[in-house]
Amino acid sequence: MLYSNVSAADKRAAFRAELASGRLLRFPGAFNPLSAKLIEEKGFEGVYISGAVLSAELGLPDIGLTTLTEVAARSQQIARMTSLPALVDADTGFGEPMNVARTVQTLEDAGVAGLHIEDQVNPKRCGHLDGKSVVDADTAVKRIRAAADARRDPNLLIMARTDIRAIDGLAAAIDRAKRLVDAGADAIFPEAMRDLAEFEAVRAAVDVPVLANMTEFGKSELFSTSQLADVGINIVIYPVSLLRLAMGAAERGLDALVAEGSLNSQVPAMQTRARLYELLDYEAYNAFDTSVYTFTL
Ligand SMILES: C[C@](O)(C(=O)O)[C@H](CC(=O)O)C(=O)O
Numbered sequence: 001m002l003y004s005n006v007s008a009a010d011k012r013a014a015f016r017a018e019l020a021s022g023r024l025l026r027f028p029g030a031f032n033p034l035s036a037k038l039i040e041e042k043g044f045e046g047v048y049i050s051g052a053v054l055s056a057e058l059g060l061p062d063i064g065l066t067t068l069t070e071v072a073a074r075s076q077q078i079a080r081m082t083s084l085p086a087l088v089d090a091d092t093g094f095g096e097p098m099n100v101a102r103t104v105q106t107l108e109d110a111g112v113a114g115l116h117i118e119d120q121v122n123p124k125r126c127g128h129l130d131g132k133s134v135v136d137a138d139t140a141v142k143r144i145r146a147a148a149d150a151r152r153d154p155n156l157l158i159m160a161r162t163d164i165r166a167i168d169g170l171a172a173a174i175d176r177a178k179r180l181v182d183a184g185a186d187a188i189f190p191e192a193m194r195d196l197a198e199f200e201a202v203r204a205a206v207d208v209p210v211l212a213n214m215t216e217f218g219k220s221e222l223f224s225t226s227q228l229a230d231v232g233i234n235i236v237i238y239p240v241s242l243l244r245l246a247m248g249a250a251e252r253g254l255d256a257l258v259a260e261g262s263l264n265s266q267v268p269a270m271q272t273r274a275r276l277y278e279l280l281d282y283e284a285y286n287a288f289d290t291s292v293y294t295f296t297l
């Protein structure tokens with residue numbers, strides 16, 4: 001009932017232990033707290049909180065318009081609903097190193113298990129679109145150092161994302177990844193890798209967990225979990241996938257309503273009331289109420 005009973009500290013410790021196992025951890029993007037419950041129930045290892053989804057939910061493009069306050073509030077709503085670790089997209093950290101430090105502490109307070117900070121210039125762009133730019137290595141390193149120093153729970157995972165591959169190529173991405181690890185990054189997110197060999201090359205270059213971004217309609221092919229595990233990837237995210245699926249279904253439903261004048265044809269595709277209530281653990285709330293009202297001294 002209500003929120004997860006697992007504390008943020010325990011989720012972070014469990015996340016660290018899972019990462020150490022070497023097993024590939026799958027993190028679908030939760031587009032709301034309810035979908036985080038579904039991800040947990042289906043047996044995934046974690047929940048991703050995407051900047052692209054957060055912006056899209058607000059009706060905005062993913063171009064650095066969202067604020068730390070908005071990201072932290074949504075992260076808290078999602079993270080508390082699941083016992084799984086939540087990994088949040090902190091974009092560029094919302095400013096200079098001092099702002100990055102505050103971002104880390106604020107997201108730590110929101111209960112996430114980890115976050116990633118990228119090396120794009122402000123305002124950032126979606127990593128799979130053309131026309132993005134990155135800061136120099138020194139600036140990127142300062143962001144990560146500030147992030148690593150700011151956390152109070154040593155288990156909070158600070159992941160460095162580099163967007164440099166699409167601009168300066170794979171060798172530059174490998175060089176940057178190494179420097180970010182030296183600066184204190186606990187994990188690396190190499191954005192917009194072209195193929196499996198590129199993931200493998202980053203994997204071989206650093207000693208920390210590596211994330212693969214399996215976003216659809218982007219620059220990377222959609223590799224399977226076994227393909228990614230075979231090249232030693234540790235975490236895979238499907239950041240926008242559930243939102244895309246849900247919005248695809250919503251659009252088809254609205255079109256049917258316009259065309260047919262009712263939603264009768266769509267009911268079989270809908271999550272049932274019973275299934276929704278099961279996911280919400282409605283029964284536990286009823287039991288709680290019953291125990292309150294039947295209580296006698
Ligand atoms: C991972 C990402 O940063 C996100 O915000 O979810 C995006 C995903 C996307 O736009 O497809 C990115 O890859 O930049």
Ligand SMILES: [Mg+2]
Nearest residue numbers: 050051052089
């Ligand atoms: Mg993003």
